[in-house]
Amino acid sequence: xxxxxxxxxxxxxxxxxxxxxxxxxxxxxxxxxxxxxxxxxxxxxxxxxxxxxxxxxxxxxxxxxxxxxxxxxxxxxxxxxxxxxxxxxxxxxxxxxxxxxxxxxxxxxxxxxxxxxxxxxxxxxxxxxxxxxxxxxxxxxxxxxxxxxxxxxxxxxxxxxxxxxxxxxxxxxxxxxxxxxxxxxxxxxxxxxxxxxxxxxxxxxxxxxxxxxxxxxxxxxxxxxxxxxxxxxxxxxxxxxxxxxxxxxxxxxxxxxxxxxxxxxxxxxxxxxxxxxxxxxxxxxxxxxxxxxxxxxxxxxxxxxxxxxxxxxxxxxxxxxxxxxxxxxxxxxxxxxxxxxxxxxxxxxxxxxxxxxxxxxxxxxxxxxxxxxxxxxxxxxxxxxxxxxxxxxxxxxxxxxxxxxxxxxxxxxxxxxxxxxxxxxxxxxxxxxxx
Amino acid sequence: xxxxxxxxxxxxxxxxxxxxxxxxxxxxxxxxxxxxxxxxxxxxxxxxxxxxxxxxxxxxxxxxxxxxxxxxxxxxxxxxxxxxxxxxxxxxxxxxxxxxxxxxxxxxxxxxxxxxxxxxxxxxxxxxxxxxxxxxxxxxxxxxxxxxxxxxxxxxxxxxxxxxxxxxxxxxxxxxxxxxxxxxxxxxxxxxxxxxxxxxxxxxxxxxxxxxxxxxxxxxxxxxxxxxxxxxxxxxxxxxxxxxxxxxxxxxxxxxxxxxxxxxxxxxxxxxxxxxxxxxxxxxxxxxxxxxxxxxxxxxxxxxxxxxxxxxxx
Numbered sequence: 001x002x003x004x005x006x007x008x009x010x011x012x013x014x015x016x017x018x019x020x021x022x023x024x025x026x027x028x029x030x031x032x033x034x035x036x037x038x039x040x041x042x043x044x045x046x047x048x049x050x051x052x053x054x055x056x057x058x059x060x061x062x063x064x065x066x067x068x069x070x071x072x073x074x075x076x077x078x079x080x081x082x083x084x085x086x087x088x089x090x091x092x093x094x095x096x097x098x099x100x101x102x103x104x105x106x107x108x109x110x111x112x113x114x115x116x117x118x119x120x121x122x123x124x125x126x127x128x129x130x131x132x133x134x135x136x137x138x139x140x141x142x143x144x145x146x147x148x149x150x151x152x153x154x155x156x157x158x159x160x161x162x163x164x165x166x167x168x169x170x171x172x173x174x175x176x177x178x179x180x181x182x183x184x185x186x187x188x189x190x191x192x193x194x195x196x197x198x199x200x201x202x203x204x205x206x207x208x209x210x211x212x213x214x215x216x217x218x219x220x221x222x223x224x225x226x227x228x229x230x231x232x233x234x235x236x237x238x239x240x241x242x243x244x245x246x247x248x249x250x251x252x253x254x255x256x257x258x259x260x261x262x263x264x265x266x267x268x269x270x271x272x273x274x275x276x277x278x279x280x281x282x283x284x285x286x287x288x289x290x291x292x293x294x295x296x297x298x299x300x301x302x303x304x305x306x307x308x309x310x311x312x313x314x315x316x317x318x319x320x321x322x323x324x325x326x327x328x329x330x331x332x333x334x335x336x337x338x339x340x341x342x343x344x345x346x347x348x349x350x351x352x353x354x355x356x357x358x359x360x361x362x363x364x365x366x367x368x369x370x371x372x373x374x375x376x377x378x379x380x381x382x383x384x385x386x387x388x389x390x391x392x393x394x395x396x397x398x399x400x401x402x403x404x405x406x407x408x409x410x411x412x413x414x415x416x417x418x419x420x421x422x423x424x425x426x427x428x429x430x431x432x433x434x435x
Numbered sequence: 436x437x438x439x440x441x442x443x444x445x446x447x448x449x450x451x452x453x454x455x456x457x458x459x460x461x462x463x464x465x466x467x468x469x470x471x472x473x474x475x476x477x478x479x480x481x482x483x484x485x486x487x488x489x490x491x492x493x494x495x496x497x498x499x500x501x502x503x504x505x506x507x508x509x510x511x512x513x514x515x516x517x518x519x520x521x522x523x524x525x526x527x528x529x530x531x532x533x534x535x536x537x538x539x540x541x542x543x544x545x546x547x548x549x550x551x552x553x554x555x556x557x558x559x560x561x562x563x564x565x566x567x568x569x570x571x572x573x574x575x576x577x578x579x580x581x582x583x584x585x586x587x588x589x590x591x592x593x594x595x596x597x598x599x600x601x602x603x604x605x606x607x608x609x610x611x612x613x614x615x616x617x618x619x620x621x622x623x624x625x626x627x628x629x630x631x632x633x634x635x636x637x638x639x640x641x642x643x644x645x646x647x648x649x650x651x652x653x654x655x656x657x658x659x660x661x662x663x664x665x666x667x668x669x670x671x672x673x674x675x676x677x678x679x680x681x682x683x684x685x686x687x688x689x690x691x692x693x694x695x696x697x698x699x700x701x702x703x704x705x706x707x708x709x710x711x712x713x714x715x716x717x718x719x720x721x722x723x724x725x726x727x728x729x730x731x732x733x734x735x736x737x738x739x740x741x742x743x744x745x746x747x748x749x
Contacts, residue, residue, distance in 0.1 A: 077711060085498050105714060107501035189586075250584045251605050253692045311501070348585050379647055385712040402695065433502070 011252070016291065034064040035324045037307070038079060038090035040072035044084050049340045053333055060327050063320075075377045083107050088310045090321035091328060094142055096133035096304045097380045102383035103136035104426040106433055110139035123327055127368045130304040130346045132377040137430055142306025143192045143329045144346030145337065146274070149367045149375035150205045150300035152291050153261060153269040157284035158183040158185070169360045171289040174300035175209075175235060178268075182245040184265040193245035195260040196236070196270040198252065198399035205270065206232040209294035214391075215358040215420055220414035225409050231390040233398070234405045241401040252396050259305055265305050272303060273341040273354075273364045280357065287358040290373035298373035304346060344368070382426035487727070494720035502716070511721035521722060522576050523697050524705040525729075527612065531701065532680035535616045535623075539676055540669070542620060543627030549637040549659075561629065568625030576689040579618040580605065583690075589656070605691050610700050622686070623679070626670045634668030635661070636640055663746040670745045681730050702726050 009035055028246030035057055041047045050067050057065040063278050068089050076098065082088035083102075094102060102108045115121055123131065123140070145154025152167070162185060169175055173181070195200040198213070205214060212229030215222055221227055226316045240246050259270035270291070279286060291300035307328050309321045311351060322421045327333060334345035338353035345351060351365045362421045366372035394412045397403045403411075459686055491580035494511050515521050546564060567575065583604040591601030604614040617708045638661065646656045662669075684703040687693060693700035702722065710719030 021454075080500060080711065080714075100502070100713070105499045105501040112650075248586065249604070249606060250586070251580055252694050253690065254580060255606075360524060383713065385708075389708060389712070392692070393700075396606075400603075400695065402608060412440050 025119075025157070027323065033320075034066045034319060035061055035091075035327075036066040036068060037093070037324060037328060038068040038070070038082070039089040039093045040075040040076075041069040042071045042073075045149050045340070046342070049337060049342055052336045052340075053328065056333050056336060057327050060330075060332070063324060065233050076085065083310055083312070086312055088312070090119070090313055090317060091307050091309055091325045094306055094308050096142075096144075096306060097384050099134055099141050099308070100307065100380055102308070103139070103141040103383055103432040106311055106336055106430070108141050108309045109313070110141055110323075111143065111309065111322075112140050114318075115140060118322070118326075123349050125349050127304075127346060127348060129302040129368060129375060129377045130306065133302075133304050134306045134308075136382075137427060137434065139434070140306040141327055142307045145329050145334060146343040147302065147304030147346045148273040148344040148364055149302045149370065150202075150270060150272050150291055150363065151288040151306050153218045153271055153275075153276075153279060153286060153288050155261070155267050156286050158191070158264070159286075166287075169289060169363060170366075170372050171347045172293040175292050175294050176314060178292040179235075179239065179243065180246075182239065182268060185241050186243070186245040187247075188244065191265045191332070192247045192260070192267070193243075193406075194239055194268045194270075195246055195257040195266045197255060197257050198249060198396045200302075200388060200395060201393065202257070202270055203233060203236060204378065206236050206294065208299045208301060209291065209296055210235075211294070211296035213379060214387070215379070215381065215416075219420060219423055221420055222413045224416065225413050226321060227264075228295065230405060233395075233409070235294075237398045237405055239400045249400060252400075256288065272343070273361070275277040276343075276358070276361065277341040280341070286364065287360045289360060291369060293419045299376045301378045302368070304376035306346075361433055380420065381420070381423040382430075383419055383423050386415065386422075389416055390419065441647075451679065457464050476588045477629075481550055490720040490723050493716050494724050498716040499714040500716055501714070507717050511717045512725075514718055515721065515725060520697060520705060521699070521702075524700045524702045527700055528681055528683065528702040530612060531616060531619070532677060534613075534618050536673065536676045536715055538616070539620045539624050540627055540672060542624040543671075543672065544631050546624065546628045547631035547635055552634055561632065564628055565625040567622050570622075572622060572685040573689060574713075575618065576686045579614075579621075579686075580690055583614055606695050608698055611691050611695060615690060615699055618686055618690070619680075619683065623676070627676065630672050631665065631667050634665045638664040657705055666745040667747060670737070670741050674734055677733060677737070678730055681726065 037057075039050055041050055047069060050069055054065040054067045066089070079088065079092055083092075092108075092110070093189045098109075103110075113428055115123055123143075126144050127147050129149075130147035131140070133147070134142035135145055137287065152173075154167060156166065164181065164185070178194075183191040184190065204214065205222075206228045210228045210232035211224050212230075213223050213353075224233070241247070247266065249255055257269050257271060258275055258278060260266050261271075262279070262282055264282070271290070276288075289297045307325050308333055309325060311316070313321045327345065331347055331350045334347050334350035335353040337343070338345040338350055339355075344354050348369075354361065356362070356363065363372050367375055378429070390412055394403075394408045398405050460486070482637045492642075495507055496504040497507045497510075510703055536721050550564075554560060583591075585591060585601070586601040587715055588601075590602075590604065594601040604610050627680045642660050643656065643666065644659050651659065683701050684707065686698045687701050687704055691699040703726070706719050706726070709715050709722060
């Protein structure tokens with residue numbers, strides 16, 4: 001049977017369909033009364049962990065849990081838009097490097113009042129570095145869920161094949177010893193001694209180990225032109241340009257130390273324990289050791305991530321948000337996270353769940369506890385994105401041998417000083433808001 | 436006749452007055468027309484005109500997205516002058532535009548002329564050549580990253596066959612921008628080619644026959660017949676290509692992230708970073724308006740030139 005549809009009816013139906021589509025497309029944010037939380041997730045394995053978290057939240061809080069998962073590359077942009085439009089989740093995950101950025105702009109609220117009023121919550125069970133990372137302007141803005149120092153991965157199979165003694169689990173190599181070893185293990189184009197990203201995120205570990213920093217102690221001026229920082233940058237650049245112990249850089253955007261290491265022909269890789277879950281896929285034997293020690297010892301970057309509460313969450317929602325945040329960072333939840341091998345949990349009491357392989361995985365907690373080597377919380381500013389952009393523009397050219405370290409640092413120092421002044425302005429504005 | 440009996444005033448007024456039925460019908464037609472353009476109009480107002488107006492207002496504010504904005508007046512515009520990154524990004528964008536647009540048009544026109552020469556299975560070739568344009572830029576950019584790999588990439592492998600040691604394209608100071616331009620030309624020539632092909636097929640054959648009778652050779656025919664008759668299509672492609680090139684973003688972000696140094700940082704990339712990574716919405720809006728101004732001026736100049744250079748058949 002044929003159905004006749006008049007032009008008028010067709011227009012009406014089209015209009016209704018359009019309205020329906022528009023209504024469906026307009027999000028009014030997470031459902032009211034549900035425990036909504038935002039997190040980055042870029043793989044099915046990661047998604048599984050957060051689904052387990054979600055089930056744990058529902059069991060503990062007896063309410064519906066709504067995890068808003070977004071691939072990590074798009075997470076900050078989506079979070080920004082949700083924060084601005086008032087549709088953000090009750091609790092949002094934040095990478096530690098962005099906590100001062102959001103805190104200084106009033107996007108998230110300080111948690112000190114909630115912590116003080118809650119006798120059940122023990123901030124002392126969290127590693128000190130993640131507490132430092134989650135603090136801005138002397139106020140706590142996040143509760144950590146993971147924290148870890150940068151370590152040195154090594155290809156055990158390759159070292160054993162070359163008859164080289166395996167590096168110590170407890171005693172970090174000196175830079176000189178590391179460089180010699182990297183050179184000895186380099187046989188281009190088939191084999192290389194070392195791989196790291198030609199970017200500030202990796203470079204800071206060397207700078208900290210040399211006793212330097214990106215900015216001075218009160219973050220008022222650039223400190224990259226200080227002798228310690230210059231020495232560190234020159235050392236790493238020499239590994240690339242002079243000693244050529246690293247695989248050739250083909251593209252600055254897609255360069256990945258992990259991919260290089262997983263090829264099986266790179267002896268050492270600088271990375272965090274958050275990559276353990278990926279390196280477990282390697283077809284060779286490997287392990288981790290403390291980061292090579294410079295003049296200031298083995299004090300590489302310590303990074304972490306936290307959960308925080310957006311500033312617009314108030315009233316009953318705030319009470320629920322705090323309960324949710326406590327649950328997401330509880331020992332039970334962090335045990336799930338650590339058991340899945342994602343990263344070292346931020347709570348001391350959950351540490352035992354982050355288990356080998358590799359054999360030396362325990363050094364992560366030993367480093368954080370100050371028993372082995374050391375670490376340096378990642379010092380960032382309230383405009384870290386801008387600082388990273390500036391350093392990301394000029395520093396990689398030194399790794400390519402296009403400019404010398406001195407030329408690059410001399411060129412970027414005045415601009416970095418301007419960014420430090422902006423950072424100070426941001427702090428002043430945040431302090432004024434704090435009253 | 437009945438008309439003779441009408442009063443003079445009525446007879447004079449008759450042509451200006453429409454019967455009520457005709458007026459009603461005309462109103463219905465107008466209403467129908469408005470209903471048809473309404474979806475597009477609403478979309479234009481919400482997604483184009485609205486943001487442009489909003490950018491105008493935001494450019495006068497200090498706004499970090501999260502806290503309340505404060506009045507900045509024209510300070511955001513004053514910041515543009517001493518900002519070297521803005522001028523460098525503008526220079527890079529101009530370089531990209533003024534090289535990529537002519538090359539794209541030449542390639543598009545050459546291919547359209549070839550296809551117009553009675554190629555068999557023209558539809559197949561047209562579809563194949565249009566494929567790069569129909570493919571999303573992100574996917575194309577990743578493929579080209581592989582092509583440009585210094586040691587094992589296809590581009591340098593081919594150059595190696597003729598004894599040329601190709602550069603490290605995407606990390607080279609001098610070659611990063613030409614590499615982006617080459618990729619962009621490949622990606623976008625299909626659009627111009629289809630427009631030119633349609634234009635070529637609309638040129639009356641009599642004009643070619645007349646030119647032949649007059650004894651004009653191929654170059655003369657192209658110059659005096661094809662090019663003038665194709666000028667409206669050429670004008671359309673030039674205008675849209677220049678506007679599109681000034682807004683170049685995705686390929687630079689994916690393939691070079693603006694590097695090495697800031698050699699491939701384009702204006703839209705800088706605007707995006709200022710607004711959404713540095714949370715400086717006011718300054719980003721000021722930059723957007725300046726870019727908008729550049730595009731308006733260049734497009735207006737093209738429209739002025741059009742009167743002299745573009746030949747319309749009617």
